[in-house]
Amino acid sequence: MQDIDAPGLAGRAGYERHEGYAALRRVLGGDGGARMSPAEVMQEVAASNLRGRGGAGFPTARKWQFLPPPDGGPRYLVCNADESEPGTFKDHELLRKNPHLLVEGMTLAAYAMGVERGFIYLRGEFAQPGRGVDAAIREAYEAGYLGRNILGSGFRFDLSTYLGAGAYICGEETALLDSLEGRRGFPRLRPPFPAVAGLYARPTVVNNVETLCSVPVILRRGGAWFAAIGTEKSGGTKIYSISGHIARPGNYEYPLGTPLRTLLYDAAGGPLPGRTLKAVIPGGGSAGLFTPDLFDTPMDFEPVAKAGSMLGSAGVIVMDDHDCIVRASLFLQAFYADESCGKCTPCREGTKWLEMTLHRLEHGHGRPADLDLLRSVPKNILGNTFCGLGDAAVGFLMTATKHFWPEFEAHVAGGGCPLPEEVRR
Amino acid sequence: MTREARLERAQEIVASFPQRSSAVIPLLHLWQDSEGYLSDDSIAEVADVMGMPAAEVQEVVSFYSMFRRKPLGRYRIEVCKSISCALCGAGTVLEHLQQRLGVGLNEATPDGMFSVNAVECLARCDLAPVGQVNLEYTGRLTPEAVDAIIDRLRAGQSVSAAIGGETGA
Numbered sequence: 001m002q003d004i005d006a007p008g009l010a011g012r013a014g015y016e017r018h019e020g021y022a023a024l025r026r027v028l029g030g031d032g033g034a035r036m037s038p039a040e041v042m043q044e045v046a047a048s049n050l051r052g053r054g055g056a057g058f059p060t061a062r063k064w065q066f067l068p069p070p071d072g073g074p075r076y077l078v079c080n081a082d083e084s085e086p087g088t089f090k091d092h093e094l095l096r097k098n099p100h101l102l103v104e105g106m107t108l109a110a111y112a113m114g115v116e117r118g119f120i121y122l123r124g125e126f127a128q129p130g131r132g133v134d135a136a137i138r139e140a141y142e143a144g145y146l147g148r149n150i151l152g153s154g155f156r157f158d159l160s161t162y163l164g165a166g167a168y169i170c171g172e173e174t175a176l177l178d179s180l181e182g183r184r185g186f187p188r189l190r191p192p193f194p195a196v197a198g199l200y201a202r203p204t205v206v207n208n209v210e211t212l213c214s215v216p217v218i219l220r221r222g223g224a225w226f227a228a229i230g231t232e233k234s235g236g237t238k239i240y241s242i243s244g245h246i247a248r249p250g251n252y253e254y255p256l257g258t259p260l261r262t263l264l265y266d267a268a269g270g271p272l273p274g275r276t277l278k279a280v281i282p283g284g285g286s287a288g289l290f291t292p293d294l295f296d297t298p299m300d301f302e303p304v305a306k307a308g309s310m311l312g313s314a315g316v317i318v319m320d321d322h323d324c325i326v327r328a329s330l331f332l333q334a335f336y337a338d339e340s341c342g343k344c345t346p347c348r349e350g351t352k353w354l355e356m357t358l359h360r361l362e363h364g365h366g367r368p369a370d371l372d373l374l375r376s377v378p379k380n381i382l383g384n385t386f387c388g389l390g391d392a393a394v395g396f397l398m399t400a401t402k403h404f405w406p407e408f409e410a411h412v413a414g415g416g417c418p419l420p421e422e423v424r425r
Numbered sequence: 426m427t428r429e430a431r432l433e434r435a436q437e438i439v440a441s442f443p444q445r446s447s448a449v450i451p452l453l454h455l456w457q458d459s460e461g462y463l464s465d466d467s468i469a470e471v472a473d474v475m476g477m478p479a480a481e482v483q484e485v486v487s488f489y490s491m492f493r494r495k496p497l498g499r500y501r502i503e504v505c506k507s508i509s510c511a512l513c514g515a516g517t518v519l520e521h522l523q524q525r526l527g528v529g530l531n532e533a534t535p536d537g538m539f540s541v542n543a544v545e546c547l548a549r550c551d552l553a554p555v556g557q558v559n560l561e562y563t564g565r566l567t568p569e570a571v572d573a574i575i576d577r578l579r580a581g582q583s584v585s586a587a588i589g590g591e592t593g594a
Contacts, residue, residue: 074443086507086546117443124454124491125547127560160441165450166490168545182449184488200444243509243550250551285508285546315550317509331511335545341488 001239001253002217004097010132012139015100021145023219024104027111030151036219041112045215047223049235053090054080054171054208055284055312057234057301066195067203070114076204077110077118078180079212081133082164082171084123086285086335087315090239090251091209095122095129098213099136103159105212107145108219110157113205117158121176124165133161168339172387173206175341186343187387210239230256231300240299242268244318245275257303261295263316275320279403283312285332286392288399289319308399324419325404326411329397330358336393344386350377351393361408364416371412374401426459435474449475449485453492462493490544498533498540500578504556504566507546514567515554519543521568525575539575563588 008014015021029035046061067075079102083091094101106118122130137159140146148156162180164170170179174188177199198204214236218226227235234256240263243249247269254263260282264270271277279289282299288309290297297307304311319328337355342348354377357370378394378401385391401408410418426434435455439448452474456467463486472479486492504510504519519530522541526534533540549555552564558574561584577587 083548084546087509087550088546089548089550092548123548124489125544125557125560128562162447163451163454164489165454165492166544167488179450180447181444182446182485184485241550243553244512249509249553317512317550319512323512328508328512331506331508335507338545 001093001098001251004093009098010096010100010136012100012136012143015098019216019220020100021104021143023216024107024145025151027108027219028151028153028155030153035153038112038114041108041219044218044223045109045112048214048218048226049223049230049233050211050214050218050226051234051301052208053210053214053238053313055085055286057311060207060211063195063207064109064113064205066193067113067205068196074117074200074202075113075115076199076202077106077113077115078173078176078199078204078206079106079118079120079209080171080173080176080206081120081126081209082123082168082176083126083209083313084168084171084339085313085315086332087241087243087281087317088284088313089241089243090314092126092129093239093251094209094213095126095133099129099133100140101213101216102133102209103136103140103145105215106159107140107150107157108215109205109207109212111155115205116156118160119180119199120159120161121170121180122161122163123170124163127163130161130163137161167341168335169341169387169389172389175387176206177204184341186341187389189386231298233302234300238299238314240267240314240316242316242318244316245272245277245320245323246270246318247272254299257298257300259296260290260299260316263299264295264318268316268318271318271320275322277318278321278323279319279325279328279400281309281317281319281396282314283310284315285317285335286310286388286395287312288395289403291403310395322419324362324417325400325407326358327362327417327419329400330355330362332396333358333393336389340389340393344390346381347385347390347393350381350390353377354393354397361411362417366412366415368412371408374408431455431459432474435471439474445475449477449482450489453482453486457492462496464494496533496537497531497542498538500539500558500584501542502539502556502558502571502574503542503544503547504554505545505547506543509550510546510554513553515543518554518556518566518568518571522571525568525572538579558584558588561585561588 003018027036050060051057167185169175170185172187175185179185194204237253238256239253252267301311333355337351340347340351357373360366378398381390438451452471472482547555554566555564
């Protein structure tokens with residue numbers, strides 16, 4: 001997010017004024033210097049310890065290296081711009097304000113992998129920022145940064161956008177590929193993995209927007225520079241999206257491993273006046289909540305997992321003492337029930353029943369048996385579904401019932417939400 | 426866009442993909458953007474261009490939440506109901522919109538001007554409660570803010586002018 005608010009950054013000239021396409025020039029030898037080989041580019045990314053920024057945190061260079069040796073047939077690089085994880089809005093800002101960064105990042109990645117065709121899969125609701133991305137792609141073609149013989153190097157890369165039509169599941173990479181092939185976005189059985197058989201059954205790598213946007217700076221400043229930021233296992237900075245009941249919601253870029261407390265209080269200004277923080281989700285709607293005793297947790301993949309949640313998309317969602325945890329659970333559960341693709345029974349049925357049960361509790365019809373359901377159903381979903389959406393659907397609820405059980409009991413005993421009506425607004 | 430121009434554009438889209446199957450979703454967007462929704466005729470026409478059975482096109486249509494099988498308002502007001510927006514008062518905004526316009530969710534006002542829908546996370550949670558009017562982003566919505574948007578749209582302003590751009594963008 002360097003220079004993210006610089007005027008004109010979204011246009012080619014403005015981007016170039018801020019070191020835009022300097023990495024691509026360096027790599028392809030456009031500045032008179034020696035050209036870097038694809039293997040050397042791969043090496044820099046490996047040295048950077050860049051991990052996927054979409055949620056899984058898988059080491060990026062290792063994912064790229066899963067591609068088999070070229071066989072003369074097409075290979076694809078797909079950018080996952082389906083950002084739909086509740087509480088996450090970092091990719092949207094990058095796409096809106098710095099589309100050329102993604103174009104350059106994808107071109108560099110494609111060069112490293114010997115890929116000549118790329119797609120940016122945008123969620124359908126991103127039609128507006130998508131127009132800016134299309135404009136950036138047109139400018140890049142005009143300037144010779146895309147197309148045949150990029151910067152006279154002989155390397156060719158063609159890039160276009162593809163607009164989805166409303167489906168959270170299409171952020172799951174294999175469902176995304178099915179959607180990109182013009183089908184319903186159902187996840188696929190793996191193996192085979194996309195690197196072996198992805199788009200049109202050809203070798204494909206799918207990467208998140210922020211992951212690909214990290215590549216130019218790695219090639220400008222070096223992998224070692226990037227790895228020196230962050231932690232031993234996770235190189236670089238991460239954009240943390242902070243929202244909910246917090247003073248200054250927004251995207252904040254900090255080194256991986258920064259304590260959650262720093263993000264909440266220093267970056268985002270702490271609670272609203274007169275309120276105290278009650279629970280914070282560190283990693284988007286699919287992640288378990290942290291109570292305040294865990295606010296010193298370093299925001300990196302392993303520490304957050306060890307503390308009982310997941311870093312995921314790093315969508316930090318803040319709840320304060322005015323928020324009912326049962327009501328928050330209902331909001332989240334309704335999302336997963338809506339978004340379940342329907343392919344497998346535990347997710348399709350379980351998400352719906354959890355939403356209905358929480359709805360009964362919140363609206364005064366909760367029964368003691370509902371409390372049993374809220375504890376047993378998530379266990380029947382977790383690990384039993386065809387893809388990760390099932391696990392995502394119960395991540396929050398399992399921690400909510402663990403840490404705030406009395407609130408759930410109070411809804412049944414008291415015939416509804418114990419928080420006064422006006423406070424709930 | 427004339428029918429001929431749309432068919433020509435459709436052929437360009439089909440030809441742009443390594444495999445033509447990918448074209449069905451962009452074609453559905455193209456038809457929906459020009460007709461306002463996907464009628465049986467639209468689906469039949471897309472099926473014809475694609476060389477697919479209409480039932481297979483309908484299979485795709487029915488999966489995705491943004492494809493409409495009935496006309497909605499000229500101005501489609503969509504408000505996010507996911508967690509951050511819900512915590513910040515999206516429910517109040519949605520109730521107010523339905524009350525002010527005299528419609529339930531996913532239905533158009535009798536004059537065809539407006540419809541209201543609750544949608545899932547729009548990925549602009551810093552502006553919670555977030556909305557879109559005809560897919561243009563707006564945020565920090567309140568009952569007063571949406572009243573002003575409706576008034577400006579009724580007065581003939583463009584969507585961009587009426588929503589006043591993204592608040593705080």
